[in-house]
Amino acid sequence: MSGINKVILVGHLGKDPEIRHLEGGVAVASFPLATSETFNKDGRKVEQTEWHNIVMWRGLADVAAKYLQKGKLVYIEGKLRTRSFEDKEGIKKYTTEVVAENFTMLGRKTDFETEGAPRNGARTAETDGYRNDADDLPF
Amino acid sequence: MSGINKVILVGHLGKDPEIRHLEGGVAVASFPLATSETFNKDGRKVEQTEWHNIVMWRGLADVAAKYLQKGKLVYIEGKLRTRSFEDKEGIKKYTTEVVAENFTMLGRKTDFETEGAPRNGARTAETDGYRNDADDLPF
Amino acid sequence: MSGINKVILVGHLGKDPEIRHLEGGVAVASFPLATSETFNKDGRKVEQTEWHNIVMWRGLADVAAKYLQKGKLVYIEGKLRTRSFEDKEGIKKYTTEVVAENFTMLGRKTDFETEGAPRNGARTAETDGYRNDADDLPF
Amino acid sequence: MSGINKVILVGHLGKDPEIRHLEGGVAVASFPLATSETFNKDGRKVEQTEWHNIVMWRGLADVAAKYLQKGKLVYIEGKLRTRSFEDKEGIKKYTTEVVAENFTMLGRKTDFETEGAPRNGARTAETDGYRNDADDLPF
DNA sequence: TTTT
DNA sequence: TTTT
Numbered sequence: 001m002s003g004i005n006k007v008i009l010v011g012h013l014g015k016d017p018e019i020r021h022l023e024g025g026v027a028v029a030s031f032p033l034a035t036s037e038t039f040n041k042d043g044r045k046v047e048q049t050e051w052h053n054i055v056m057w058r059g060l061a062d063v064a065a066k067y068l069q070k071g072k073l074v075y076i077e078g079k080l081r082t083r084s085f086e087d088k089e090g091i092k093k094y095t096t097e098v099v100a101e102n103f104t105m106l107g108r109k110t111d112f113e114t115e116g117a118p119r120n121g122a123r124t125a126e127t128d129g130y131r132n133d134a135d136d137l138p139f
Numbered sequence: 140m141s142g143i144n145k146v147i148l149v150g151h152l153g154k155d156p157e158i159r160h161l162e163g164g165v166a167v168a169s170f171p172l173a174t175s176e177t178f179n180k181d182g183r184k185v186e187q188t189e190w191h192n193i194v195m196w197r198g199l200a201d202v203a204a205k206y207l208q209k210g211k212l213v214y215i216e217g218k219l220r221t222r223s224f225e226d227k228e229g230i231k232k233y234t235t236e237v238v239a240e241n242f243t244m245l246g247r248k249t250d251f252e253t254e255g256a257p258r259n260g261a262r263t264a265e266t267d268g269y270r271n272d273a274d275d276l277p278f
Numbered sequence: 279m280s281g282i283n284k285v286i287l288v289g290h291l292g293k294d295p296e297i298r299h300l301e302g303g304v305a306v307a308s309f310p311l312a313t314s315e316t317f318n319k320d321g322r323k324v325e326q327t328e329w330h331n332i333v334m335w336r337g338l339a340d341v342a343a344k345y346l347q348k349g350k351l352v353y354i355e356g357k358l359r360t361r362s363f364e365d366k367e368g369i370k371k372y373t374t375e376v377v378a379e380n381f382t383m384l385g386r387k388t389d390f391e392t393e394g395a396p397r398n399g400a401r402t403a404e405t406d407g408y409r410n411d412a413d414d415l416p417f
Numbered sequence: 418m419s420g421i422n423k424v425i426l427v428g429h430l431g432k433d434p435e436i437r438h439l440e441g442g443v444a445v446a447s448f449p450l451a452t453s454e455t456f457n458k459d460g461r462k463v464e465q466t467e468w469h470n471i472v473m474w475r476g477l478a479d480v481a482a483k484y485l486q487k488g489k490l491v492y493i494e495g496k497l498r499t500r501s502f503e504d505k506e507g508i509k510k511y512t513t514e515v516v517a518e519n520f521t522m523l524g525r526k527t528d529f530e531t532e533g534a535p536r537n538g539a540r541t542a543e544t545d546g547y548r549n550d551a552d553d554l555p556f
Numbered sequence: 557t558t559t560t
Numbered sequence: 561t562t563t564t
Contacts (some may be wrong), residue, residue: 002351003150003174005189005288007219008425010143010492010523013247014557034558035142037287050144051557072559075282075427075436080146080219081189082235096221096235104280105429106490106523140397142559145491147286147423149353149384212384215475216420243419245288245351245384281452281563283467285497289420289519300518313420328422328497358424358497359467360513374499431561451562468561488562 005039005079007098009052010106011035013072017056017064030054031068033076033098053097054078060100073107076100144218146237148191149245150174152211156195158201168200170207172215172237174246193217199239206244208225214243283357285376287330288384289313291350294377294396308332309346311354311376331375332356338378345383353382360379422496424515425522428452430489434473434481436477446478447471448485450493450515470514471495477517492521522547 012033021027038045054076056064068074071106078100087093153171160166172191177184193215195203205213207213226232285401301306311330316323332354334342346352356378365371431449438444439545450469455462471493473481485491504510 001176004148004214004382005150005174005176005191006147007560008143008145008147008284010427010521012142012558014559032557033142034560036559037144038141038560050218052144052219073559075143079193080235080237091230093232094231096219098219104282104427112154143521145425149382193297243288243421279428280455281453282425283454283469284425286423286425287421289422304507313422315422316419329499330422330497353421357467358469358513358515369508371510373511374497376497429562449561455564464564466562475562490563511562 007076007078007080009033009054009076009078009098011052011076013068013070013074014051016070017061019061019065027058027061027065029056029064029068030097030136031064032046033074038129041120044121053095054100055081055097056100056103060102064100068103072105073103077102115116146215146217146219148172148174148193148217148237150191150213150215152209152213156200156207158200158204162245166197166200166204168203168207170203171238172213173277180234193239194220194236195239195242199241203242205273207242212246213243214228214245215239216241256273285354285356285358287311287313287332287354287356287376289330289352289354290331291346291348291352294348295339295340296388297343297347305339305343306338307342307346308375309342311352331373332378333359333375334378334381338380342378342381346381350383351385354378355380359384424493424495424497425453426450426471426493426495426515428469428493430485430487430491430549431468433487434478434485436478436482444475444478444482445483446473446485446548447514448481450491470512471517472498472514473520477519481517481520485520489522490524493517493546494519 011033014034017029017031018028019029032052033054034049035052036047036049038047040046076098078098080096081099082096084092084093084094150172153173156168156170158166158168170193172193173188174187174191175186177186179185215237217237219235220238221233221274223231223233292312293342295307295309297305297307311332312327313330314325314327316325318324325340354376356376358374359377360372360374362370362372431451434446434448436446446530448471451466452469453464453466455464457463474496493515495515497513498516499513501509501511521523542548
């Protein structure tokens with residue numbers, strides 16, 4: 001039976017998205033996202049930051065490349081996926097990623113403006129609330 | 140600023156929960172959870188299963204120990220947490236876990252009955268929809 | 279700026295879906311869904327049931343018509359939408375509905391078999407985890 | 418069996434929270450929240466705003482009274498609840514509300530500063546990521 | 557490596 | 561009635 005595998009994050013990009021193109025031309029964007037939590041410990045405020053590896057495919061990767069940047073606040077919805085790989089020493093390791101299915105930019109209007117984009121009315125419908133229509137992801 | 144780090148899963152336990160008690164008596168339960176996704180690939184049905192490491196603390200661990208079992212269908216809400224550890228060879232590795240904040244059992248009523256529990260009206264409010272009231276988790 | 283409007287429900291259908299076709303042929307399915315919550319009140323178990331009006335459009339409505347039935351357990355993801363209408367006395371009233379964006383059937387395999395469907399391997403990828411690809415909904 | 422009834426919203430307050438105290442002293446805060454969605458219709462950008470009635474109880478209401486204000490951007494998690502009431506003409510009507518279980522403020526640091534609060538370091542752990550510990554709500 |  |  002089918003199950004549910006859903007992740008909801010609101011956080012800041014730790015770096016600009018890194019874009020790769022697979023053989024066949026499929027675009028893949030990836031970047032780290034920080035979600036911080038503040039709580040009281042013995043009367044002192046403590047901040048705990050969790051880092052997530054975000055991966056975006058195809059059309060979503062293109063939009064990410066265009067609008068997401070280090071420091072931006074973003075809402076991301078996706079699913080968990082753990083895959084194995086071999087490091088340089090040939091040791092098998094595992095990594096868990098959040099494969100994004102859609103994202104929405106949060107924050108001030110100026111936050112949506114990028115270097116390469118016009119400063120007036122640059123934001124399109126696709127920038128906020130972009131939904132991946134490619135559910136035929138290769139995994 | 141604070142962010143959001145939320146995971147929502149519906150899946151089946153791959154094993155009975157494993158219960159440990161830390162020095163101080165704090166209970167920790169852990170078990171693998173499978174979420175399956177079925178999709179069409181070239182006209183054939185393909186099932187993809189993702190495995191998640193679930194961790195429950197304190198009161199939630201106690202309830203898990205009492206009611207959760209291999210094969211049960213459960214809804215879990217929690218957050219992502221990646222931690223490092225050294226394997227037996229002393230190699231540093233990372234693992235990502237879902238730290239559960241509450242869970243709800245899904246499925247038939249008979250699914251809530253366990254070996255050790257009475258067969259009549261055994262299910263209490265705590266079994267379905269248990270919420271962790273210990274937000275002072277040690278991480 | 280764009281926001282987030284998301285609803286996640288797991289519950290049982292109170293009735294079979296009711297299917298209508300708008301002028302233009304667009305299919306709309308609607309049905310009530312019950313989500314129950316059990317809690318302790320003064321030592322006694324009390325069950326509280328909340329009823330939700332679910333609406334599905336286009337392809338999702340077709341799948342609902344085919345597979346969803348009174349009593350089935352289903353996971354639904356969607357968004358809130360409040361609209362006004364006039365009752366028979368001409369009094370303006372409001373109703374809040376959950377416009378589903380995708381759903382997944384939960385429960386036993388036999389629960390996925392319907393009257394009109396073959397009893398062997400009838401379940402297709404579309405039955406569980408159907409995602410609405412029509413984001414151009416008329417509202 | 419227990420179900421899931423969960424709402425996740427990110428939006429702006431349409432008004433300051435309105436605080437009432439029930440007999441017994443229980444605090445209740447309520448306010449409208451707007452979630453906007455932008456999409457393309459025939460090449461033109463169209464914005465659709467949905468309004469939600471948010472209700473917060475007890476400790477959560479107190480925190481809301483202290484920190485939430487008209488215009489603020491906030492993440493809210495809660496559940497749906499439909500209740501009936503009689504309007505001034507004695508006509509029975511229904512209203513659906515989102516009973517918040519926790520909220521997190523989003524946006525710039527200056528957005529967390531209120532009239533009555535000191536401008537330096539005013540924000541405490543409670544302002545972002547407040548979780549309602551009173552699950553014994555009166556409904 | 558983000559943000560407050 | 562919010563925000564962009």
